[in-house]
Amino acid sequence: MRRIATSIILASLCTLPVYGAEARNFEDHILPLLREHCANCHRPGKTRGGLDVTTMEKLEKGGSAGPAVISGLAENSPLFRAISHIGNEEAMPPEQDKLPPHILAAFKLWIEGGLKPTASGLARESRAVVQLTVDAATLGAPATPPVFIRSLPPRADAPQLVRGLPVMALAANPWAPIIAVGGQDETVLHDLSDGHRIGALPFAAGEVRVLRFSRNGQVLLVGGGRPTASGKVQLVELQTGKSLTTVGDDFDVVLAADLSPDQSLVATAGPEKLVRVYRVADGVLVWTLKRHADFITSLEFSPDGKHLASADRAGGIFITDASKGENPRLLAGATDAVNQLAWRSDARSLAAACGDGQALLYDPASARLVAKWAAHEGGCLSIAYSREGSLLTGGHDASASLWKESGDRISQFKNCDTAAFRVGFTSAQNPLVGDWSGDVREWTPEGYEVRVFSARVRN
Numbered sequence: 254m255r256r257i258a259t260s261i262i263l264a265s266l267c268t269l270p271v272y273g274a275e276a277r278n279f280e281d282h283i284l285p286l287l288r289e290h291c292a293n294c295h296r297p298g299k300t301r302g303g304l305d306v307t308t309m310e311k312l313e314k315g316g317s318a319g320p321a322v323i324s325g326l327a328e329n330s331p332l333f334r335a336i337s338h339i340g341n342e343e344a345m346p347p348e349q350d351k352l353p354p355h356i357l358a359a360f361k362l363w364i365e366g367g368l369k370p371t372a373s374g375l376a377r378e379s380r381a382v383v384q385l386t387v388d389a390a391t392l393g394a395p396a397t398p399p400v401f402i403r404s405l406p407p408r409a410d411a412p413q414l415v416r417g418l419p420v421m422a423l424a425a426n427p428w429a430p431i432i433a434v435g436g437q438d439e440t441v442l443h444d445l446s447d448g449h450r451i452g453a454l455p456f457a458a459g460e461v462r463v464l465r466f467s468r469n470g471q472v473l474l475v476g477g478g479r480p481t482a483s484g485k486v487q488l489v490e491l492q493t494g495k496s497l498t499t500v501g502d503d504f505d506v507v508l509a510a511d512l513s514p515d516q517s518l519v520a521t522a523g524p525e526k527l528v529r530v531y532r533v534a535d536g537v538l539v540w541t542l543k544r545h546a547d548f549i550t551s552l553e554f555s556p557d558g559k560h561l562a563s564a565d566r567a568g569g570i571f572i573t574d575a576s577k578g579e580n581p582r583l584l585a586g587a588t589d590a591v592n593q594l595a596w597r598s599d600a601r602s603l604a605a606a607c608g609d610g611q612a613l614l615y616d617p618a619s620a621r622l623v624a625k626w627a628a629h630e631g632g633c634l635s636i637a638y639s640r641e642g643s644l645l646t647g648g649h650d651a652s653a654s655l656w657k658e659s660g661d662r663i664s665q666f667k668n669c670d671t672a673a674f675r676v677g678f679t680s681a682q683n684p685l686v687g688d689w690s691g692d693v694r695e696w697t698p699e700g701y702e703v704r705v706f707s708a709r710v711r712n
């Protein structure tokens with residue numbers, strides 16, 4: 254196998270320089286421009302897009318897309334993006350020519366100069382930028398497996414569990430023997446090489462509903478929150494267990510999330526029926542998709558990073574261009590809720606677990622349904638692709654099955670206590686299944702149990 258050295262700039266937290274000399278200030282330079290070109294539609298009593306531009310505070314509070322200006326980062330600020338026609342934000346002012354270059358330059362200098370309020374006012378410190386981006390050409394097997402933390406300190410405030418909580422989220426590292434199991438306010442890590450419980454990563458945002466390892470296995474994405482209140486995604490460095498950054502400011506729990514293969518974007522979705530894609534570097538919302546008609550249950554970037562697939566409770570599946578959210582295409586054929594999606598490692602097949610018990614396979618290029626079969630009585634809840642292209646499904650019938658893409662069953666695993674809610678493959682490509690009673694079981698492709706990790710055992 255060809256092994257490519259990974260060149261990664263991991264989490265170098267740096268503060269951008271603040272340019273003082275040419276800085277513009279809000280009162281003298283920016284407010285007059287905003288009043289002339291924008292305040293017609295963005296002022297108290299008429300806040301189109303939720304945005305009022307008449308004070309610094311209102312600008313920083315922003316509109317429906319969050320803060321309109323981000324100190325130090327013009328090209329990440331929705332206001333600057335809108336007026337300079339970057340990305341797929343609505344161009345501002347609408348249906349008019351782009352503002353002349355000297356006006357764009359004034360906004361740029363003001364933002365990059367740290368949002369000075371007045372001539373004598375102090376420039377803001379620039380927002381920290383998290384640099385996690387990896388070269389997408391390095392996404393094969395790493396030369397050395399990712400290093401991971403072997404033990405986490407016990408939590409002083411650990412919740413006392415009387416019984417196990419359902420395995421709401423489950424992820425296995427693609428290159429190292431470690432799995433992550435989501436629970437209430439925490440993610441529990443287990444070492445598969447010896448079966449020991451590494452410990453729990455606290456998640457202050459609430460329930461953990463989605464877990465994913467980055468393609469290189471070095472970062473763990475933790476998504477979740479509090480139903481009807483808030484949703485967040487945290488990125489954790491596996492080597493240290495430390496949080497690298499938090500993105501997302503959703504108004505409901507995050508049910509689905511993913512980190513793009515090059516680690517530059519995070520997508521989130523949930524009951525709000527809206528896919529939001531944020532930039533990891535600064536947390537800015539880059540694009541949204543408003544096509545889903547019901548709760549979004551699952552989303553995943555294609556392994557080549559080109560597309561984002563998302564699915565909902567009404568059977569809607571969309572594939573959208575990942576960089577700007579353009580060109581969403583509907584994949585028809587699901588006749589019930591889609592519970593989970595999974596891409597094959599070559600990005601040429603997309604699998605869906607369906608509420609009516611079927612497993613569906615699509616050709617993403619043509620958006621055609623190419624295969625389907627009855628996988629689980631009472632509903633197919635989860636689905637995963639192995640590296641080699643076999644499929645694993647879990648269902649309401651408390652079983653999990655390994656399949657060929659033809660729909661021929663390779664093996665079946667019936668040791669779950671309750672509904673097989675989450676499935677995945679370990680780095681050694683053994684199937685994993687997490688059930689409603691809180692147990693996670695590893696088994697062999699032949700269908701024999703290797704071991705069980707119980708949520709009820711704590712240290």
Ligand code: HEC
Pocket residue numbers: 287290291292293294295301302303304315316317318319321331332335336343345346347
């Ligand atoms: C004729 C009315 C009008 C004018 C003038 C106008 N806007 Fe807008 N603006 C809108 C509308 C309508 C929206 C909502 C667009 C949407 O959500 O699809 C919007 C949205 C925005 C947003 C996104 C807010 C958010 O958080 O979603 C920004 C930023 C913005 N405008 C900046 C500006 C700036 C800067 C100017 C002046 C250079 C300007 N607008 C002039 C009508 C206007």
